[in-house]
Amino acid sequence: MRELLVILALAAGVLAPKIIPGLVIPRRLPASVSEWLDLAGPALIAGLAALAAANSINTAKDVVPFAVAALATLRRRPFVAMLVGWAALIAVHLGG
Amino acid sequence: MVPFVPGNFVWGLVYGAAAIAYGIPVADATVMSAAIWSATAQLAALRIWNEPPLTLFATSLILSLRFAPMAMAAAAGLRQEPPWRRAALMCLIADASFVSLARLGWARVEPGRLLGTWLALYSTWVGGTLLGGLIGLSVDPRWLGLADSFTAVIFVVFAVDLCRSKAGAFAGVAAAVGSIALSNALPAGAAISVAGLGASLLVAGTLGVRR
Numbered sequence: 001m002r003e004l005l006v007i008l009a010l011a012a013g014v015l016a017p018k019i020i021p022g023l024v025i026p027r028r029l030p031a032s033v034s035e036w037l038d039l040a041g042p043a044l045i046a047g048l049a050a051l052a053a054a055n056s057i058n059t060a061k062d063v064v065p066f067a068v069a070a071l072a073t074l075r076r077r078p079f080v081a082m083l084v085g086w087a088a089l090i091a092v093h094l095g096g
Numbered sequence: 097m098v099p100f101v102p103g104n105f106v107w108g109l110v111y112g113a114a115a116i117a118y119g120i121p122v123a124d125a126t127v128m129s130a131a132i133w134s135a136t137a138q139l140a141a142l143r144i145w146n147e148p149p150l151t152l153f154a155t156s157l158i159l160s161l162r163f164a165p166m167a168m169a170a171a172a173g174l175r176q177e178p179p180w181r182r183a184a185l186m187c188l189i190a191d192a193s194f195v196s197l198a199r200l201g202w203a204r205v206e207p208g209r210l211l212g213t214w215l216a217l218y219s220t221w222v223g224g225t226l227l228g229g230l231i232g233l234s235v236d237p238r239w240l241g242l243a244d245s246f247t248a249v250i251f252v253v254f255a256v257d258l259c260r261s262k263a264g265a266f267a268g269v270a271a272a273v274g275s276i277a278l279s280n281a282l283p284a285g286a287a288i289s290v291a292g293l294g295a296s297l298l299v300a301g302t303l304g305v306r307r
Contacts (some may be wrong), residue, residue: 002149007131010141013156015187016133016136017164022183025171034172036300040196041169042258043271043293046161047192049251050185050272051284056245058303063178069249078199080259085249094240 065089100192101186103247104217108224115229118142122229129225133190133218134160136285159285167295170210173202181207188214192247195254222247263303270295 009046053066069085076084108129115125120142134136137156144155167186174182185207194211197205259268274291282290 005149006141006145007124007128007142008150009153010128010137010156012132012133013153013158014160014163016157017160017162018189020169021164021167022171022178022186023203025168025175027174027175028285031171032300036292036296037123037169037172039201039267039296039300040165040292041194041202042255042264042286043267043296044161045177045195045198046255046268047271047275047288047292048162048195049248049255051279051288052244052251054247054276056248059147061255062245065176065245065249066252069252070256073253078253078257082250082253084265085253086246089120089242089245089249093233 061092061095064092100247101216103219103250104192105220105224106291108221108225109228111135111138111221111230112225112228112230114142115140115225116232118145120145125229126222126226127141129222135221136160139169158283162191162285162288162292163189165289166191169207170197170202172195173205174207177207185210190214190217191251192217195251199254206284214306232297245274266303267295267299270298 026047057066065085065088068088069081072081072084075081097194098168111129112122112125115128116122126137128141136159140159143150144152145240149156153280162283166189169219171182171186172187174185177185188210193210196213197210202211255272259265271288271292271294274295275287278287278291
């Protein structure tokens with residue numbers, strides 16, 4: 001019984017921030033709000049990426065795969081940039 | 097979406113194995129993955145499993161706050177749907193699906209596409225948990241870190257790709273710096289939400305959105 005309560009409590013905590021915005025966003029949004037939400041997506045992903053990368057960086061050389069991937073994204077398609085970043089990650093890892 | 101799937105499966109395996117190590121039966125761990133479907137909330141819950149349910153709810157909520165602005169952005173693109181259906185569709189959002197669908201532009205996202213990304217991520221997460229629990233995987237922490245880095249590279253690529261406009265670049269850099277700075281004081285989910293919303297508000301207010 002306690003396990004069920006725990007699972008429900010955890011699920012409610014995860015689902016509430018997803019469900020509530022879905023219910024309250026009106027059908028018509030002012031242009032300024034739409035433009036802000038357009039920017040909010042990329043900003044959130046940048047914040048998520050920064051924290052994910054920061055958690056993976058322990059030494060100076062660990063920065064290399066992320067820098068390589070970021071630079072490659074500016075010049076190549078994202079999928080190619082991702083492969084380049086992964087290759088750099090494996091190279092750095094194998095290089096010890 | 098495809099690049100996220102193997103990493104998601106590996107994290108499911110790791111979670112299943114970790115749950116067994118914390119004394120949680122395979123069936124309970126699998127039901128948790130099926131009902132909660134959040135790596136961060138579930139992994140955090142393992143450490144505080146014996147706390148009261150209200151504490152677990154609060155922890156899970158704080159860690160999941162980042163989904164609120166994600167759901168706002170996504171729901172705004174699905175305004176034609178009735179509210180109850182939009183709310184149900186928002187349950188299908190996760191970090192990886194948000195990243196891959198945001199690249200399309202939310203105005204072009206259809207419910208079927210959202211369902212497809214959810215199916216890929218949900219099935220690999222729940223399947224990975226079950227398998228990880230059954231085989232009682234023993235994972236070298238160095239490989240765990242590498243799996244995490246592979247996912248981080250994907251996030252970095254998509255963040256740079258999405259923040260190419262002048263306003264996007266300003267908002268992205270401000271959000272990245274802000275989330276790292278705030279992560280010393282706030283849980284990760286809250287730090288990302290505050291930094292992302294704050295940076296986008298600041299840039300929308302000062303520069304305007306010009307693409």
